[in-house]
Amino acid sequence: MSETKPTNSPISSGRRQLLIGSGVLGAAAALNPGMAFAHWGRGKGRGKGRGRWGRDNPQENAPPVEWTVEQLRTALDQLRNDTFFAMIAFGVPGNDPYSEHQGVSTPYPGGITTRADLYLSGGTDLLVPVPAGFMNQLLASIATYLAVKPMDIPEMASEDVGENGEYLLENLNSSFTDYLEGEVSNSVLVALLINLAATRVAGSVDGPFPSPFANLSWEQKAKVFEELESEHSWLKRAITWNIPDRDYREATPGVLSSMVAFMLRIAGFGSYCEFAVFNPQTREVVQRPLGWVLSQYAPDAPPSGIGSDDFIGYYQGRRSV
Amino acid sequence: MRDVIIIGAGGGGPVVAKELAERGLNVLVLEAGARHAKPEQEWSALENHMNSSLTGKLRFGPADPAKPAWFRELTTPGSFSQVAGVGGTTLHYYGNSPRAMPGVFADYRGRDRGMYDHRHKFPFGYDEMRRYYEWTEATLPVQTAAMGTKEQAFFQAAEAAGLSPITGKDITHAGFRPQENAILQPGGTAGRTSDPSQLNYPNATGCTLCGHCFQGCMLPKGAPRNLKARRSTDNSYTPMALTADLWKPGGKAITLVSDAYVTRILSDRQWGRRMQRATGVEWRDVNTGEVHSEDARVVVMAGGCIENPRLWMNSDLPDPNGWVGRGLTDHALDWVTGIFDHDVGGARGTSCSSRADFPGYGAIQNTANTPGVQANNLTNSDSGIRGTYTNGLGGQGAWDGEAGRLYGTELKEMMSDINRQMSILVLTDADVEYQNKVDVSRVFNDDHGPVARVSIDKRRRSRRTQRNRDYLATRAAEILRAAGARKIVRNDWAPVLLHLQSSMRMGDSARNSVLDENCEARAVQGLFIADNSALPNSLGGPNPTLSTQALATRTAEKIFQHYFGGDAWVGHESPICSIDDAVTQAVLSRGL
Numbered sequence: 059m060s061e062t063k064p065t066n067s068p069i070s071s072g073r074r075q076l077l078i079g080s081g082v083l084g085a086a087a088a089l090n091p092g093m094a095f096a097h098w099g100r101g102k103g104r105g106k107g108r109g110r111w112g113r114d115n116p117q118e119n120a121p122p123v124e125w126t127v128e129q130l131r132t133a134l135d136q137l138r139n140d141t142f143f144a145m146i147a148f149g150v151p152g153n154d155p156y157s158e159h160q161g162v163s164t165p166y167p168g169g170i171t172t173r174a175d176l177y178l179s180g181g182t183d184l185l186v187p188v189p190a191g192f193m194n195q196l197l198a199s200i201a202t203y204l205a206v207k208p209m210d211i212p213e214m215a216s217e218d219v220g221e222n223g224e225y226l227l228e229n230l231n232s233s234f235t236d237y238l239e240g241e242v243s244n245s246v247l248v249a250l251l252i253n254l255a256a257t258r259v260a261g262s263v264d265g266p267f268p269s270p271f272a273n274l275s276w277e278q279k280a281k282v283f284e285e286l287e288s289e290h291s292w293l294k295r296a297i298t299w300n301i302p303d304r305d306y307r308e309a310t311p312g313v314l315s316s317m318v319a320f321m322l323r324i325a326g327f328g329s330y331c332e333f334a335v336f337n338p339q340t341r342e343v344v345q346r347p348l349g350w351v352l353s354q355y356a357p358d359a360p361p362s363g364i365g366s367d368d369f370i371g372y373y374q375g376r377r378s379v
Numbered sequence: 380m381r382d383v384i385i386i387g388a389g390g391g392g393p394v395v396a397k398e399l400a401e402r403g404l405n406v407l408v409l410e411a412g413a414r415h416a417k418p419e420q421e422w423s424a425l426e427n428h429m430n431s432s433l434t435g436k437l438r439f440g441p442a443d444p445a446k447p448a449w450f451r452e453l454t455t456p457g458s459f460s461q462v463a464g465v466g467g468t469t470l471h472y473y474g475n476s477p478r479a480m481p482g483v484f485a486d487y488r489g490r491d492r493g494m495y496d497h498r499h500k501f502p503f504g505y506d507e508m509r510r511y512y513e514w515t516e517a518t519l520p521v522q523t524a525a526m527g528t529k530e531q532a533f534f535q536a537a538e539a540a541g542l543s544p545i546t547g548k549d550i551t552h553a554g555f556r557p558q559e560n561a562i563l564q565p566g567g568t569a570g571r572t573s574d575p576s577q578l579n580y581p582n583a584t585g586c587t588l589c590g591h592c593f594q595g596c597m598l599p600k601g602a603p604r605n606l607k608a609r610r611s612t613d614n615s616y617t618p619m620a621l622t623a624d625l626w627k628p629g630g631k632a633i634t635l636v637s638d639a640y641v642t643r644i645l646s647d648r649q650w651g652r653r654m655q656r657a658t659g660v661e662w663r664d665v666n667t668g669e670v671h672s673e674d675a676r677v678v679v680m681a682g683g684c685i686e687n688p689r690l691w692m693n694s695d696l697p698d699p700n701g702w703v704g705r706g707l708t709d710h711a712l713d714w715v716t717g718i719f720d721h722d723v724g725g726a727r728g729t730s731c732s733s734r735a736d737f738p739g740y741g742a743i744q745n746t747a748n749t750p751g752v753q754a755n756n757l758t759n760s761d762s763g764i765r766g767t768y769t770n771g772l773g774g775q776g777a778w779d780g781e782a783g784r785l786y787g788t789e790l791k792e793m794m795s796d797i798n799r800q801m802s803i804l805v806l807t808d809a810d811v812e813y814q815n816k817v818d819v820s821r822v823f824n825d826d827h828g829p830v831a832r833v834s835i836d837k838r839r840r841s842r843r844t845q846r847n848r849d850y851l852a853t854r855a856a857e858i859l860r861a862a863g864a865r866k867i868v869r870n871d872w873a874p875v876l877l878h879l880q881s882s883m884r885m886g887d888s889a890r891n892s893v894l895d896e897n898c899e900a901r902a903v904q905g906l907f908i909a910d911n912s913a914l915p916n917s918l919g920g921p922n923p924t925l926s927t928q929a930l931a932t933r934t935a936e937k938i939f940q941h942y943f944g945g946d947a948w949v950g951h952e953s954p955i956c957s958i959d960d961a962v963t964q965a966v967l968s969r970g971l
């Protein structure tokens with residue numbers, strides 16, 4: 059095979075860690091296993107090797123896989139959705155598969171049923187007008203950092219990467235580079251960072267979801283945010299490690315903090331506000347939002363009240379001082 | 380050429396506008412955000428629709444909802460709660476209108492004088508300020524808040540915790556009280572029914588206790604604009620300014636242009652006491668992108684604590700002592716919540732109608748919340764997630780467990796009955812510190828130039844600020860405990876930037892203030908500031924708007940005296956109230 063092996067630009071170890079650790083490879087594979095699994099797969103069965111990325115079912119003569127940017131975009135959007143579902147289940151758990159998988163669920167619905175994930179991704183996209191070029195610099199910096207201080211992911215070892223597997227990764231890498239040069243949403247960036255932190259916290263992450271973060275237990279998810287929030291987090295170090303532009307470098311920790319804080323708060327706000335059932339034409343909710351049911355707010359709504367009979371009087375009868 | 384151009388129609392700008400319109404000056408007000416002319420047709424009572432900082436009607440952004448909000452960079456963890464549009468951030472505010480602590484004024488001689496930020500006092504005395512308070516309180520008007528379920532629960536709790544009531548407007552000792560609110564007391568059916576068919580004006584007057592203050596006040600339904608319950612400046616000072624010719628002999632209505640973003644203050648170099656002289660402004664029509672300019676004898680900045688330093692820097696105005704944008708205070712807010720076995724009215728009535736004041740430390744207030752906002756508040760923290768990690772903080776004290784955000788099932792349980800929650804907002808008497816600042820971003824630009832960049836590092840606050848905050852959180856927890864709370868949680872908020880003060884501070888020393896004792900820029904003649912940024916300090920903790928408005932009234936007088944040869948009026952005339960029949964008739968006849 060080696061003489062027919064397609065060639066591509068070699069991929070650095072840091073970049074490889076980034077692609078695998080942030081869930082890019084997993085997402086690409088999940089979207090179209092037929093393509094990505096030419097030589098790559100997530101080990102099945104139980105025990106050692108299960109859920110690891112690596113050469114699983116080598117197929118001779120599998121055609122080389124070309125990722126288009128559009129395919130990758132779709133894959134990453136799905137990764138984002140998966141990650142955000144997991145985020146909402148973390149904040150406001152319910153009776154959905156993400157809550158159940160994390161080991162913290164409730165017998166009645168939670169944030170996912172309100173589609174707070176949509177609120178979260180829409181909001182993250184609008185939160186910071188990240189300048190073009192910034193994402194690329196930021197992710198490149200992480201890759202450089204990971205080359206120096208690699209994560210403890212065993213399947214990073216080169217022997218785990220099959221010949222065509224390596225080609226796939228290289229191909230994915232070049233599509234990813236093209237992708238980053240185009241329009242990249244903040245929400246995808248945040249999802250990648252959260253997943254990277256998840257991989258870093260938990261090593262190779264096994265489970266039913268493409269997003270490493272989604273496969274964690276609730277306690278592990280908390281560890282991810284401990285990492286993301288920490289003043290001295292490795293991710294803050296990594297993203298500022300090698301950003302060539304000094305102004306970008308200085309702005310990055312603040313941008314990251316805003317996004318992380320937003321994620322944490324909006325899992326709450328999005329789950330309890332009226333967003334999912336709002337009708338802009340009538341400026342009213344079409345039904346009582348789930349968050350209102352969960353919090354026993356406004357039992358008679360809709361419509362929203364314009365007054366209440368809560369008036370008792372004045373403290374000690376004083377109407378003025 | 381205008382007599383006066385005012386930049387910004389928020390908490391402070393409309394006060395100067397109305398006062399000078401009443402004196403017959405030719406005043407132009409430029410507001411970057413929306414006009415909000417017809418709230419009953421444009422707004423709702425819904426928290427995301429109205430309050431989302433990204434897409435809500437009340438956001439810091441353009442009127443056109445299809446366009447993104449205006450971004451500000453934050454270098455340290457935190458979040459903004461600021462609004463653009465006629466009314467500015469008072470569209471969100473709760474109307475709480477306490478006076479400042481007397482201890483933050485130059486003439487204070489009380490035994491506790493060492494307890495305050497003594498390096499950054501008001502450059503004049505409390506007695507002088509009282510005149511302006513009285514004038515402003517009569518104009519808005521400020522009234523004693525009505526009591527509902529949550530206020531009654533708070534008063535009982537404060538009594539049980541051993542506090543005594545404060546019964547005057549001046550804060551003379553530690554104690555609790557109903558808020559003095561810029562909210563009209565309920566009249567007629569208001570507060571007595573939830574039946575919408577009975578709640579139209581004039582059957583209902585004043586506050587209907589609808590519970591949606593954060594979403595902007597457009598009630599009672601059908602009331603003329605100046606008779607809406609809450610006295611945000613879109614309902615109080617702005618309608619007066621737009622009709623001054625009709626209710627005041629010799630008055631002149633202002634010109635108000637919304638969607639007008641001022642991008643530059645025009646100035647000439649000059650020789651003399653000040654380095655430059657303001658000559659006018661340049662602004663951009665937010666909808667069309669057209670740029671306009673106009674000259675004026677006096678320019679008044681009232682764009683708020685964040686935009687003023689940005690505009691100053693983008694206009695290349697001088698900053699000889701390096702204090703432009705410095706000394707920002709934010710009351711170092713915190714959030715303490717108790718959960719009860721019985722209804723304590725957690726989501727009912729006005730957003731905030733009761734408080735306790737602690738001179739030398741700050742204040743706390745009981746706050747009602749709608750569910751999204753409350754979930755947002757409970758999930759904000761600088762101390763990690765309770766029970767898992769603390770970010771090196773997670774202080775323990777009179778509350779239960781470590782401080783931190785609620786998450787997962789704990790959040791869900793806490794949120795399971797919003798009316799059984801009592802939340803207390805901590806307003807810290809925070810020090811003016813040079814390191815807390817607003818300047819301009821090196822990375823982010825928008826149509827109006829480099830955006831503002833805010834740095835307020837909670838972990839590097841002065842020892843006094845941190846001590847005060849902890850003290851108040853403890854007192855809040857004690858009150859909740861005395862009321863029988865089953866569980867008490869302290870969040871240890873990351874900064875929430877909604878009470879902002881002193882980023883362009885006035886002061887008695889040319890070394891550490893931008894403005895002189897008249898709120899005129901030390902470096903630029905004819906340039907005044909009349910919003911929260913002009914305040915010299917954090918007022919000792921009380922909510923800032925009344926003090927800003929009183930100070931803006933004083934500034935209007937100074938402008939009139941020094942630039943237009945007029946006389947002072949506060950103390951010599953009687954103020955006309957914004958709900959006076961003459962104003963109502965003027966508002967109706969002008970179709971506002």
Ligand SMILES: Cc1cc2nc3c(=O)[nH]c(=O)nc-3n(C[C@H](O)[C@H](O)[C@H](O)COP(=O)(O)OP(=O)(O)OC[C@H]3O[C@@H](n4cnc5c(N)ncnc54)[C@H](O)[C@@H]3O)c2cc1C
Pocket residue numbers: 386387388389390391392409410411412460461462463464465466467468469470471472473474475476593639640641642681682683684686687690877878879909910911912922923924925927
């Ligand atoms: C939820 C909430 C509750 C609050 N409750 C209270 C309370 O109960 N009591 C209290 O005292 N305070 C309260 N506050 C704070 C209060 O809203 C502010 O103190 C007050 O609005 C500040 O007034 P300001 O004029 O400094 O700024 P703002 O009110 O923010 O007004 C500034 C205005 O200037 C405009 N502007 C800015 N730059 C430009 C430019 N370049 N060109 C044109 N226009 C420009 C902005 O669009 C804005 O409309 C609350 C705030 C929030 C968010």
Ligand code: SF4
Pocket residue numbers: 562585586587588589590591592593595596597598599608609728729730
């Ligand atoms: S509670 Fe009163 S002041 Fe607040 S929005 Fe409703 S009517 Fe207005």
